[in-house]
Amino acid sequence: MRLFAERGFDTTTVADVAAAAEVSSMTVFRYFPTKEDLVLADDHDPIIVDHIRAQPTDQPMIQRIGTALLESTSAQSPDERAMLLARLRIGLSVPALRSRMWDGQYQTQRYIAEALADEGIDEFELWVAAGACISAATAAIVRWAERGGTEDLAELMAVALRIVIHSSDRSPS
Amino acid sequence: MRLFAERGFDTTTVADVAAAAEVSSMTVFRYFPTKEDLVLADDHDPIIVDHIRAQPTDQPMIQRIGTALLESTSAQSPDERAMLLARLRIGLSVPALRSRMWDGQYQTQRYIAEALADEGIDEFELWVAAGACISAATAAIVRWAERGGTEDLAELMAVALRIVIHSSDRSPS
DNA sequence: TCACATCTGTTAGTGTCTAACACATGGGGC
C-alpha cells in the first residue's frame, strides 16, 4: 500500500513489492492471487452478514439490510477507517481496481441475499432490495472518500439509505 | 464473440481473434484497447441520456430516471436483445468481464447524474437516486440473462424499479 | 535423528499490451 500510494499502482511492479517485502515475486502471488488483491483484500463481508442476522425480523427487508450496513460501518475503528480511505484513494483512481471494487460489492450482495434466503421472501425482491441498499452505501462511501474522509461517513450513509428506503410502509415477509 | 462463445474467453487468445479476422494482433489492439472491450463494446449510454432528457420534469427525480431506463430497454430491437444476451452470457461467467460490466454501469451512473445536473437538485441525492435505479435495472437484466432470456425483460425491470421507487410521494426539485 | 509437511526460490514459459518504426494503399493537387 505504501509503494502504491507513493509511486502509483500501474507504475509499481509486483517485483517492486516483492523486493520491498524481501521475498520473491512468486511468494507474493502465492498469497495474493492477483496484483489487484494486494489493495483489495478485506474481510468486511462476514461482519455485514453478522449484523444482518442480528436485525429484528419484524422490520421490512430493505430496512433490515440498510440498518445492518449502517451499523457495520459505524462499528469500524479509526484504523479500519484509515485503511478503507487508503484503499479507496488508490482504488477509485485506477480503472482495474475500481472495477474489482464493484465486483466485490456484487459478492457482498450475494452474501446478503444468501443470509436472508429461506425467510419466505421472493428471491428477486430480496436481491433488488440488497442491491439498492448496497448502491446507497457505496454512494456514501465514494462521496466520503472523494472528500478526503473529512465528512461523517455514517451520517452520509444514513442520508443515502433514507433516500432509497424513505418511508417504506410495507409489511415484512 | 463467436470464438469466445465456442472456446471460452480465457482460452481464446487475442492472436486467435486476430487470425479469425485475418488481421494482426496489433490491429485488434488498435480498435479495442483491451481484450475485454471485444465483448463489452456497446453504445447504450447516449440512448439512456436521450430518454432521461425526454422525461417530464414535473416527476420526482427517481421516477424520471427509472422510467427512462425502462423506456430505453423496451425500445431495444430483437437483434439488440440477442446481442445483449450473448454479452451477458459470456460476461457474467468470466470474472474479469463481470468486473468491467459493473464499471460500465458506474459510467452510466455518471452520465445520468451529469445529464440531470443544473436542475437545482442536491448532487448527492441525485447520485443516490441514479445508483438505486441502475442497481434495480441491473438486477432485472442479470436475472433475465440467468434465465436464458426467456422472461420478459421489460416486465422484470418494471418490477425491480417498483421495489426501489415504490410509492414515492415526494415533490420534484 | 529422521521423516514429513510446509514454505520459499528458481526457471521457463504464455499471454496481454505498449512503443517505435517501416510499409502499403488510396485520394487530391500540380
Add this chain to the structure above:
DNA sequence: GCCCCATGTGTTAGACACTAACAGATGTGA
C-alpha cells in the same frame, strides 16, 4: 500521370502479470 500525404496495417522488441514444475530450505513431530 506523378507526387504528397494521410490513414491503415504489419513487424519487432520489450515490459509485465501470471502459471507450472521442480528443487532447496525450514521447522515439527515421532
